[in-house]
Amino acid sequence: MHALKTCVLWALCLTSATAKYLVSYNASAGDDPSVLGLLNLNGWHREDWPKGQSQNSSVYFKTATDPEGVPAAHVHKSADFTRAEYHILKDKTVVDMTYYIGYKVRFDAVDYQTFVWQWKNYDGSSVEADNVPAVLTFRKDADDSNYHTIVLQVNPSAKDGGALVVWSKALSMGRTYTFGLVVNTSQSSGYIQLYFNGALATMTDASGQKTQKLAGNFFPGGGSANSSPKIGLYGNGLNDKGAAACDSYIYNVIVGTTLANIADIPGVVD
Numbered sequence: 001m002h003a004l005k006t007c008v009l010w011a012l013c014l015t016s017a018t019a020k021y022l023v024s025y026n027a028s029a030g031d032d033p034s035v036l037g038l039l040n041l042n043g044w045h046r047e048d049w050p051k052g053q054s055q056n057s058s059v060y061f062k063t064a065t066d067p068e069g070v071p072a073a074h075v076h077k078s079a080d081f082t083r084a085e086y087h088i089l090k091d092k093t094v095v096d097m098t099y100y101i102g103y104k105v106r107f108d109a110v111d112y113q114t115f116v117w118q119w120k121n122y123d124g125s126s127v128e129a130d131n132v133p134a135v136l137t138f139r140k141d142a143d144d145s146n147y148h149t150i151v152l153q154v155n156p157s158a159k160d161g162g163a164l165v166v167w168s169k170a171l172s173m174g175r176t177y178t179f180g181l182v183v184n185t186s187q188s189s190g191y192i193q194l195y196f197n198g199a200l201a202t203m204t205d206a207s208g209q210k211t212q213k214l215a216g217n218f219f220p221g222g223g224s225a226n227s228s229p230k231i232g233l234y235g236n237g238l239n240d241k242g243a244a245a246c247d248s249y250i251y252n253v254i255v256g257t258t259l260a261n262i263a264d265i266p267g268v269v270d
Contacts, residue, residue: 020264077245102253134218
């Protein structure tokens, strides 16, 4: 009973504070995932989703409950289906700004190269060399047993071949984790930071140096085009041959302009 009361109070508190944030999703408050932005779906082996067709049992991103009955957005894509994501702040991000993105999530099934968060480039002049300046994605475990190791991969130079894994962590399926991403969009002094389960992560840059603020250009379009975040599930498996079925549960998402914004999700910032 105490846990239920705490959950209700937290939901009411976060809902009343929504105006503080650029974007806020709270499953416990009954939010619809559409508050996150534009729903992106892709079908069998990257096929475009039919215009006007809603999500179905093969790909969806909808508020439900996790296997323990806790309110969450259930994100699902069936085997060989490609994408169930929300595009956040589409065409609204700007240069020389710091964006703070926090979320609480549980992964129940993932596959090789499953993207769960992207900071994606939409500048036509640089997208071929730097399609995704930063991404959280899954890779093979150290013991080759599965694909449950999440990595932060970045392209700080905005050049073809510049992608670099700067942080990794083996996760357990069915457990809840928190992530906080900080992206500064300056062309000359941009950077990215990562908070994992409340702690500021230490990354490794291209020279092998350890850092908690990795420098780079994470807004390749400058003032002419933008990069913006996407969250959910995306991927087509090993060698692009089709992925296994994937499922995650997202409890909270906040996008703001201060660290205090994402600290409003318990566990994102200690």
